[in-house]
Every structure is written in C-alpha cells, then in structure tokens.
Amino acid sequence: xxxxxHKFNENILITSLDKLLNWSRSGSEWYFQFGxxxxxxxxxxxxxxxxxxxxxxxxxxxxxxxxxxMIVAGTVTLKMATRVKRLYExxxxxxxxxxxxSCANSGGPYWQHGYHVLKGVDQIIPVDVYIPGCPPRPEALxxxxxxxxxxxxxxxxxxKKEGQE
Amino acid sequence: MTEQExxxxxxxxxxxxxxxxxxxxxxxxxxVVKADSLADICTYLKDTEALQFDSLMNLAGHDSDGVSDxxxxxxxxxxxxxxxxxxxxxxxxxxxxxxxxxxxxxxADWHEREAWDLYGIKFNGHPDLKRILLEEDWxxxxxxxxxxxxxxxxxxxxxxxx
Ligand code: SF4
Numbered sequence: 001x002x003x004x005x006h007k008f009n010e011n012i013l014i015t016s017l018d019k020l021l022n023w024s025r026s027g028s029e030w031y032f033q034f035g036x037x038x039x040x041x042x043x044x045x046x047x048x049x050x051x052x053x054x055x056x057x058x059x060x061x062x063x064x065x066x067x068x069x070m071i072v073a074g075t076v077t078l079k080m081a082t083r084v085k086r087l088y089e090x091x092x093x094x095x096x097x098x099x100x101x102s103c104a105n106s107g108g109p110y111w112q113h114g115y116h117v118l119k120g121v122d123q124i125i126p127v128d129v130y131i132p133g134c135p136p137r138p139e140a141l142x143x144x145x146x147x148x149x150x151x152x153x154x155x156x157x158x159x160k161k162e163g164q165e
Numbered sequence: 166m167t168e169q170e171x172x173x174x175x176x177x178x179x180x181x182x183x184x185x186x187x188x189x190x191x192x193x194x195x196x197v198v199k200a201d202s203l204a205d206i207c208t209y210l211k212d213t214e215a216l217q218f219d220s221l222m223n224l225a226g227h228d229s230d231g232v233s234d235x236x237x238x239x240x241x242x243x244x245x246x247x248x249x250x251x252x253x254x255x256x257x258x259x260x261x262x263x264x265x266x267x268x269x270x271x272x273a274d275w276h277e278r279e280a281w282d283l284y285g286i287k288f289n290g291h292p293d294l295k296r297i298l299l300e301e302d303w304x305x306x307x308x309x310x311x312x313x314x315x316x317x318x319x320x321x322x323x324x325x326x327x
Contacts, residue, residue, distance in 0.1 A: 078318050079300050115307045115314040116299070118321055 018157045025068070025094075026152035027057040029145055032067035032091065034084075036074030039101035039135040043073040046138035058145055064090040069148065070125075071141075075103040075110065076118040088125045096152070098144050099127045102134040109134070168194035171216065171250045178209060193240065193251040200254040204264045210241060210250070211269060217245045221266070224276035226284035231310030235284055237263055256286060258309075265291040283308040 031053075035043060047053045047060055061067040064087045076084055088097065099121050102108035107119035121127060128151060131144040166174070172186045175196060182202040187195045198206055210218040218241040227236045234255040241250050256263050265288035267273040277288040278297040285306035288294055296303065302319075305312050314323050 078321055078323065079298075081321055082319065115312070115323060119323075123321060 019153075021157050022153045022155060026149040029056065029058045029069050029096075029148065029152075030061050030067050031058055031069040031071045031098075031145075032064055032087070033060045033062060034070055034072050034074075034087075036072065036076060036080060037103060039073040039103065042135045042138055043071060043100065043141060046141045051138040051142065053142070053145070056142070056145055056149070064088070065092060067091055068094070069096045069098060069145075071098045071100055072104040072121045072127075073100040075108065076121045077116050078118055079116070081118045081121075081124055084121065085124045094155075096128045096148055097121070097125055098129045098131065098141075098148060100131045100141060100144070101136055102132065105130050105132065166215070166246070166248050168196075168248075168250055171248070172196050174216070175206065175209075179206060182206070187253075193249065195238070195251040195253050197253045197255075200256055200263055203252070203254055204266060204269065206252065207239075207266045207269045217243045218250065220244055221270035221272040221276075224266075224273050224280065226280035226286055226308070228284060228308065228310050234258060235261055235286060235309070237280060237286060239266075258311075260287070261285070262287040262289050264289050265294075267291050282306065285309060 033043075034040075045051060047058075053059070058069075064070070068091075070088060070091060072084065088095070099105050103110070103117070104121045107114060107117050110117035111119055118124065129144045129148050131140050133140055136144075168188075169186075172183070172194075175198075176183045179198070179202060182199045182205075184197040184199060187197060207221075210216050220242045221239060222242050223238075223240040225238050227238055229236070235258055236253055236255050239252040241252070242248075254263065263286055265273065265277055267277055267288070268290065274292065275297060277291050278294060280286045281288060281291075281294055282296040282298050283306055295301065299307070304315060307314070316322070316324050
C-alpha cells in the first residue's frame with residue numbers, strides 16, 4: 001500500500017448512511033422565523049449574541065422553502081392560523097414544528113375567552129416539540145431545539161420503516 | 166382653553182345639540198353631543214381660530230353593559246394651542262349608523278373601520294368601510310358585550326378544548 005499506509009486509521013469512519021444524514025441534518029436546524037407575539041422577543045434574543053443559536057447550527061430563514069423547522073412563537077389568531085397552515089405546507093420535507101410558549105401550545109392567556117385565538121397550533125399542524133412558558137426563556141428554546149436534534153438523529157431515513165415491505 | 170371653556174363655546178354655538186358635560190375623576194372631561202350634528206361640530210372644532218383642533222388622537226367604540234346604547238368617543242388635541250377635548254355620542258345597539266368624520270380627520274378612517282369591525286357601528290360616508298382586524302367572513306362584532314362566540318371558524322375550534 002505504500003503511501004496510503006497509516007492514512008486509513010485516521011481518516012476513515014464507518015457509519016450508516018442513515019446516521020450520517022441524520023447527523024448532518026440535525027446539525028443544521030434552519031428555522032423559519034415565526035414571531036407572532038411576545039414569545040418572538042425571546043426567540044430573537046435566543047438568536048442574538050448572548051444565547052447565539054447558531055452554535056447549534058440553527059439559523060433563521062425568512063422563507064418556508066429554506067427552512068427545516070418552524071418555530072411557532074406566539075399567539076396564533078384564527079386569522080393567522082390559515083396562513084400558518086399554508087406556510088407549513090410550503091416547507092420542504094422533512095419538516096418539523098416547535099410550538100413555543102403557552103399560546104401556541106394551548107391558547108395561553110386566551111384559552112378561555114379568546115374569541116379570536118386558536119387553542120393550540122397542534123389543531124392545524126403536527127407539532128414535534130412543545131416548549132412551556134409564558135414566554136419560555138431562550139434556554140428553554142435551546143433545550144427544545146436540542147430535543148428536536150435528538151429526535152432527528154433517531155429517525156430512520158433510508159432504512160425501511162417498521163411495518164413497510 | 167380649559168375643557169369647561171370649550172364646552173361653553175360649543176353650547177353657545179350649537180345650543181341644544183350639546184347634551185351635557187361630564188366630569189368624572191378618572192376620565193377626561195367629556196362633552197356628550199347629539200349624533201346627528203357630530204360632523205358639524207367636528208368641522209367647527211377644526212376650523213375655528215380659537216380652537217384649532219387639528220388632531221383627532223383617538224376614536225373608539227364602547228359598549229358599557231350589553232343592554233343600553235353603544236357609544237363612540239372622540240379625543241381631540243390641538244397641537245397649536247395645546248388643549249384637549251373629548252366628545253361622546255350615543256347610538257342604538259342594532260343597525261346603528263353614525264356620520265363618518267374621515268373626510269375631516271384622516272385618523273378616523275382606520276379607527277372607524279375598527280369600531281365597525283368590533284362593535285358593528287356603521288359610519289355613513291366612510292370611504293371604505295370594511296373590517297380591519299378580523300377576517301372579511303367573520304360573523305358578528307365581538308366586543309359587543311352580548312356577543313356569543315361561535316363554536317367553529319372555518320373548521321377551527323374556537324371554544325376551549327375540554
Ligand atoms: S405564551 Fe405568553 S409570552 Fe408567549 S405569546 Fe403567549 S402571551 Fe406572549
């Protein structure tokens with residue numbers, strides 16, 4: 001082997017394609033900015049210098065077509081709900097949703113008398129991670145994103161899913 | 166001018182169109198006027214040399230108890246003379262129409278749409294009276310105290326999930 005001797009040990013890594021894809025995917029959770037109310041302020045602060053979401057590869061996108069994760073940060077009014085759904089549909093697969101704060105989880109302070117508020121964004125789109133709080137601190141959002149990373153890493157991508165032929 | 170003086174001035178000009186002057190501790194002193202002469206009074210407030218109310222700061226609908234008449238409240242300020250006055254009119258709960266002041270004060274345009282949207286008060290002569298906050302296909306005017314929320318809106322549940 002001559003020149004290639006001793007090179008392989010250091011530079012070759014054996015893994016499954018599934019794991020490789022999931023690893024790379026989970027390291028770049030580009031999120032769709034979805035500031036709907038006060039929770040958005042915490043999301044912005046999480047992205048800014050002190051909490052710096054980009055440490056985790058999470059970067060804000062303004063277009064659903066470039067985003068992997070939709071962070072629904074704030075009160076989903078019924079008027080907005082139809083738009084939320086449409087924007088979710090415009091995201092490319094695989095796509096994930098983080099519901100940030102009490103409002104997006106369950107209607108929050110408007111759970112009883114909010115004639116205009118959707119009582120939980122999970123009524124219109126599937127949610128992967130719920131983050132409690134009103135508003136959740138940036139640390140909580142970061143934890144949510146890390147949970148989502150974990151979920152992404154465990155998903156079978158290319159291998160046949162259970163039950164499939 | 167103080168609110169008292171402005172009230173005296175309006176009474177001298179409009180006579181029985183001015184109903185009363187209300188001073189309550191926590192509220193701005195308010196002149197209650199007849200709805201049908203509102204536009205005239207606004208023009209007078211704006212164009213009179215001694216008043217010069219060039220700014221309509223706010224216009225709001227109001228429902229006090231869900232039974233009696235609705236009201237519309239107008240807050241004026243003169244940026245030249247730095248004095249304030251508040252006008253109030255009453256209008257029936259159902260099919261109420263009030264003259265629009267949007268052609269006198271541009272501020273009124275969107276504020277009147279809001280009062281229409283949330284209280285169902287129609288404004289005669291408004292350039293484009295349509296809902297401003299809620300969707301066009303929304304039913305009812307939710308800040309009226311006798312409003313009952315529907316159960317569903319476009320298939321989405323409004324009532325809380327039990
Ligand atoms: S959960 Fe609280 S902080 Fe977040 S949008 Fe709702 S009211 Fe605002």
